[in-house]
Amino acid sequence: MKITIFQLILIFIWSSITGAGSVLDEFQTHRPLIACSVTGLILGDPVKGIILGGTLELIALGWMNIGAAQSPDSALASTISTILVIVGSQSIQKGIAIALPVAAAGQVLTVFARTITVAFQHAANRQAAKANFKAIEWLHFSALFVQALRVSIPTTLVAIFVSPTMVQSMLNALPDVVTGGLTVAGGFIVVVGYAMVMNMMSVKYLMPFFYLGFILGGYLKLSLLAFGGVGLILALVYVQLNPKFSKQMSATPVSNTAVENDLAEDELED
Amino acid sequence: MMSMSSAEEIVSTLTKRDIFQTFVFENFQQASFNYETIHGLAFCVDMIPTIRRVYKTKEDQAEALKRHLTFFNVTPGVCGPIVGVTMALEEGKAQGENIDAGTIQSFKVGLMGPLAGVGDPVMWGTLRPILAALGASLAVKGSWMGPFLFFFAFNAIRLALKWYGLKLGLNRGLALVKDVSGNLLPKLTEGATVLGLFVMGVLVTKWTTINIPLVVSKTQNGGKEVVTTIQTILDELCPGLPALGLTLLMMYLLRKKVNPIILIFALFGVGILGYGLGWLK
Structure with a gap:
C-alpha cells in the first residue's frame, strides 16, 4: 500500500505523542498495546496493529524505567514495526524481529535526549533567581519536544522512504533457518520480560x-x-x-x- | 517535629484551582527528565501554584523555587503524597511556622525512598504487567477490547492515585509520615507482591511456547511405534518446565547485570540454532 500525505501527517503527530509518552510513562501511549493499535488505525489496518501490539506487549512486559535507568524503547519499536508490517506487508513474527533492534536504538536515542535536557534544568535555575514562573514552566514542558521528535523523526522517515517492495526483497533474502528460528524464539523470548518483572518483585x-x-x-x-x-x-x-x-x-x-x-x-x- | 501539630491548625489559602493545577502538572512529572536532577525541574513546576499563592515577595518566591529545583526522583504514579505534604509545609512556612528549608528537604527525601520502594514494584512490577498481559491476551486475538481495557484500567488507577495521594498529602501534612512508616504501606506492598508472583507463575507456564521434538527413543508397542521426545518426557513430569528453567536462568543473569537486550538477542540466537539443528520447533 501507499501512504497518503494525510496519513503521513497523522503518523508524525501520533509518533510525537508516543515519544512524549515514552518519557512521561503516565498515559502509556508508548506501550505496544496502544502505540501499535493506533498506528494500525492510521494506516487502515487496525486489527493487524492490535495483534502486533498484543504480541509485542508480551515481550515488552518487563521493559520498565526503574530509578534513573532506561528500558528498551517501546515507542519507536512499536511505530516502526507497525509501519513495516502493514505498509511492507510483513508477518507479525517478522514485525517482532524488526521491533527489537529498533527498541535498542530508541534506548540510545533517549539517553541522548535526557542528557540534552540537563541544559533545560540549568536554564531553569537561572530563571528561579528571578522568580520567573512562566519561564520555568515553559522550560519544563518544552523539554517534551526533544523526546517527541526523537521518535517522530525516525518514524516519519521510515514511513516515507521504506517502500514495501524494498522491505519484501530484504526479508526474502533471509534464509528459512533465520525466519523459522525467529518464529520459534518468539515463543519463549518473553521469559526475559518475566525475569525482569520477577527480579523487581x-x-x-x-x-x-x-x-x-x-x-x-x-x-x-x-x-x-x-x-x-x-x-x-x-x-x-x-x-x-x-x-x-x-x-x-x-x-x-x-x-x-x-x-x-x-x-x-x-x-x-x- | 514540634511543628507537626501546627501544620494541621493552619488555614490553607490554596484555592481549588491551585490544587487542580498541581494535579495537572503532576501528570507531566517526567517531561524534563534529565540525568542531573531527574525530576528536579518537574517538582519545582509542581510547586509553582503553591509558591505563587503563599509567598508575596519576589525574594521569598525565588528562594522557594530554588529550594525545589534540587534532585528528586520517585515513581511518577506515587508522587502525589510527597507533593501534597510539601505544599502543606510551604504553606506553613509562609505563615510563619518554624519550618526551615532543611526540614522541607528532608521530608521530600524521606518520603521519596519508601514511596519509590512501594511505587516501582507495585506500578511497574505488578499493576502494569498484569493489566498489559490481560489486554495483550485479548489483543493477540485481534480484539480492540485489549488496548481499551489496558488504557482505561491503568489510567483510572493511576489518576486516582495521583489525585487522592495529593489530597491525602496536603490534608494530612506532616502526619502523613506516620502513615508511611505505619502499617498500611508494608501490608499493601506485601499483598501486591503475593498477587504479582502468583500471576507471574501462571504466565510463565501459560504463555511460553517451547517445543523440543528431539527424539529420545522409538519403541514398538503392539505393532504401533511410540516416539518419545524430550518434550513428552518433560510434559509428563510437569507442564512448562523448560519455561520455568529459562525464566530462572534469565533472572540469575539479569541479577548479574547482563543487559536485557543482549539476553533477547542471545535467545533469538538459540531459536535460530535450535531450529537449524531440528531441536526446537
Missing part, C-alpha cells in the same frame, strides 16, 4: 506463591482473570493471617480498618 520468602501459580497454571484450564481472582484472594488471606502485621497492630491500640483514627492517634502521641 521477588522476595525470597514469597517465592512459593510463584511456584504455586506455575503448577496451577500448568494443570488448570482457567482464564487469566480467574487466576487473577485466585491470586487476589491468596494475597488478602496472606496479609490477614500474617503475624508480622497483627503484632504491629496490637502494639498500637487502634483499629486497622480506620486509617483516619490511626492518623489522629499518631498526632496525639506527638
